[in-house]
Every structure is written in C-alpha cells, then in structure tokens.
Amino acid sequence: MQDDNQIHAGFSDPVFQSQSAFRALxxxxxxxxxxxxxxxxVETPVGLEPATAVAxxxxxxxxxxxxxxxxxxxxxxxxxxxxxxxxxxxxxxxRAAFAVIDGAAPEPxxxxxxxxxxxxxxxxxxxLVQCAGxxxxxxxxxxxxxxxxxRAVAPAGLRPDFWAEIEGNVALYPLGIDLLLxxxxxxLGLPRSTQIVEAR
Amino acid sequence: xxxxxxRQHWMAVLARATRDEVDALLQQAGPLPAHExxxxxxxxxxxVEGRAGGAGRRFNLGEATVTRCVVRLEGGAMGFSYALGxxxxxxxxxxxxxxxxxxxxxxxxxxxxxxxxxxxQQAARELASRKAAATKVDFFTLVRGA
Numbered sequence: 001m002q003d004d005n006q007i008h009a010g011f012s013d014p015v016f017q018s019q020s021a022f023r024a025l026x027x028x029x030x031x032x033x034x035x036x037x038x039x040x041x042v043e044t045p046v047g048l049e050p051a052t053a054v055a056x057x058x059x060x061x062x063x064x065x066x067x068x069x070x071x072x073x074x075x076x077x078x079x080x081x082x083x084x085x086x087x088x089x090x091x092x093x094x095r096a097a098f099a100v101i102d103g104a105a106p107e108p109x110x111x112x113x114x115x116x117x118x119x120x121x122x123x124x125x126x127x128l129v130q131c132a133g134x135x136x137x138x139x140x141x142x143x144x145x146x147x148x149x150x151r152a153v154a155p156a157g158l159r160p161d162f163w164a165e166i167e168g169n170v171a172l173y174p175l176g177i178d179l180l181l182x183x184x185x186x187x188l189g190l191p192r193s194t195q196i197v198e199a200r
Numbered sequence: 201x202x203x204x205x206x207r208q209h210w211m212a213v214l215a216r217a218t219r220d221e222v223d224a225l226l227q228q229a230g231p232l233p234a235h236e237x238x239x240x241x242x243x244x245x246x247x248v249e250g251r252a253g254g255a256g257r258r259f260n261l262g263e264a265t266v267t268r269c270v271v272r273l274e275g276g277a278m279g280f281s282y283a284l285g286x287x288x289x290x291x292x293x294x295x296x297x298x299x300x301x302x303x304x305x306x307x308x309x310x311x312x313x314x315x316x317x318x319x320x321q322q323a324a325r326e327l328a329s330r331k332a333a334a335t336k337v338d339f340f341t342l343v344r345g346a
Contacts, residue, residue, distance in 0.1 A: 006272070007238060007272075007278070008238075009237070009238050010238070010239070014240075014242075083238075083270075
C-alpha cells in the first residue's frame with residue numbers, strides 16, 4: 001500500500017486517455033442531466049472522486065487557476081494537481097477557472113464563483129460538485145438545450161438550498177457558472193443553459 | 201554549496217551528459233533500481249531567452265527542444281530530469297540517477313561519477329572556448345589609410 005502523502009502517477013497514456021475523457025465531458029455537458037461514465041481511471045488522491053481527478057487532469061493546466069476546499073488544497077490532492085497540471089491553486093473562488101466543491105458542504109455558495117463578464121461569458125468558473133450519488137436524491141426536472149422535452153435527475157447528498165442556487169445561476173444567463181456533478185467515475189453535466197422546471 | 205545548489209549542479213551535469221555516459225554512471229551504482237514513472241518522458245519546447253549584450257533587455261532567442269521525465273523509486277525519492285533533445289531513454293535514466301543521488305552519501309560512487317563527468321564537460325568547454333579565442337580578430341590593431 002502506498003503512502004497517501006506521496007504523489008500518485010497521472011495518465012499512463014496522456015494523449016488518448018485525455019481525449020476520451022474530454023469526449024465524455026463534452027457528452028455530459030451536451031446532454032445535461034445524463035450521467036456519463038468518464039471511461040478512464042487513474043490512481044486518485046485522497047479527497048477527489050475518480051472522475052474529478054480525471055476531469056481536472058484533462059482540462060486544467062498552468063493557465064487555469066483551481067479552487068479547492070482548504071483541506072484538499074493543503075493535502076495530497078493539491079500537491080497532485082500542482083504536479084500534474086501545473087495549475088495554480090487559489091484562495092479566492094472568484095478567480096478560479098475550475099473549482100471542486102463538496103455538494104453537502106454549506107460553503108462556498110455557487111454565487112461566490114466567477115460568472116464571467118459581458119465581454120467574456122466563457123471565462124466563468126466550471127464547478128465540479130462531488131456528491132454522494134447521481135441517483136436516489138430529491139428529484140428535479142430539467143429542461144433546455146440538449147434535452148428532448150424534459151429530463152428528471154435525482155442527485156443525492158446535496159445541500160438543501162442547492163437547487164435554489166442553481167435557479168439563481170440560470171437567471172444570470174448568458175453569464176453564470178457551469179456545473180458537473182461527480183460521483184465515482186460518473187459525471188452529470190448541468191450547464192448554465194439548463195433550466196429547472198420543478199423541484200419537489 | 202547548499203543542498204539545492206548541489207542538486208542543481210548534478211542535474212545540470214546529467215542534462216549535458218550523453219545517454220551512454222548516464223547509462224555508464226548508473227551501472228556503477230549497480231542494477232537499475234525498480235521505479236515508478238510519474239511523468240513518462242515527454243518532449244516539448246521551451247523558449248530560450250537571451251539578453252542583449254549579455255546584460256541588456258531580454259529577448260526571445262528561439263525555442264529549444266526539451267525532454268523531461270519524473271520517476272519515483274520504491275523508497276519514495278522522486279527524481280526529475282530536464283535535458284535538451286528528444287532522448288526519452290536518457291531523460292528516464294537521468295531522473296533515476298537524480299533520485300538515487302539524493303539518498304547517496306557525499307563519497308558514493310554516483311557522486312564521484314558526476315564529479316568526473318563535470319570535469320570532463322568543463323575541459324571540453326574550455327577547449328572549445330580556447331579554439332574560438334584563437335580565431336579572434338582584434339580590430340583595434342588595424343590601421344586604415346596609413
């Protein structure tokens with residue numbers, strides 16, 4: 001068994017593994033609410049879900065500041081990201097290009113992240129929400145681009161006012177953050193264009 | 201020298217050495233130790249900057265091809281290597297050597313090998329600069345129109 005403080009290896013085949021993970025992330029964001037398998041596995045540092053680790057290895061580099069909860073930032077996960085992605089880890093959620101949050105934790109609010117600006121709405125933060133499950137929670141019906149009619153999702157282990165915050169985010173459109181709900185090796189996209197029809 | 205400066209020195213020596221030299225150095229220290237490759241040898245380019253006149257403003261001289269590699273030995277020591285060129289095998293061997301050197305005593309066989317390599321490189325550099333110096337033309341001695 002390896003020491004948890006050591007830095008684990010990243011992709012064994014960086015070119016093809018990052019391409020297939022990118023394809024999976026693209027699929028997740030183009031069909032919101034549909035859980036996609038990320039299809040690649042790496043040795044994951046403590047505190048990150050396997051799909052979170054793969055997504056950040058694929059997307060993050062030295063130009064994309066990452067925000068992590070303090071416990072992760074100062075632990076093996078932070079060291080691993082700095083080593084493999086060369087990404088700066090920032091304290092201020094509003095400066096992050098990517099962020100990892102725990103779906104159940106009360107802070108930080110989604111509004112704390114960068115929603116983009118009028119000239120560059122694409123520069124908003126993409127938030128990876130690590131949750132206890134992508135099914136079995138409170139059911140929410142989604143509607144919008146990439147969804148034929150409506151689609152029901154029920155991610156588990158989210159904080160109580162999470163969906164209200166999402167509604168606030170959708171109201172900012174065309175600004176706003178994009179979310180990826182992550183559990184295990186699965187990701188579920190929730191871009192800013194997806195509206196919530198009803199939360200029960 | 202501080203610990204960092206010493207490591208910088210041997211990493212620089214390894215970067216300048218040829219693959220055969222690094223290979224021979226490692227063989228002095230016994231069989232290749234088991235290691236995990238954290239970053240497989242990868243080749244890219246870095247921008248080399250120069251200074252006008254050696255001390256003036258910085259400018260981009262051009263891009264240079266660089267190969268780097270990171271390994272970890274079973275004991276946990278991490279070895280890094282960056283070297284000009286595209287030789288992945290050399291980058292990997294140099295990274296293993298870097299990891300071994302960190303654990304080695306100052307009188308170990310690898311340290312002695314690095315010292316010998318450094319002297320050889322220094323001698324080659326001096327020879328090259330002497331050859332260049334011999335062709336130097338001193339324009340001050342030319343007298344025009346006399």
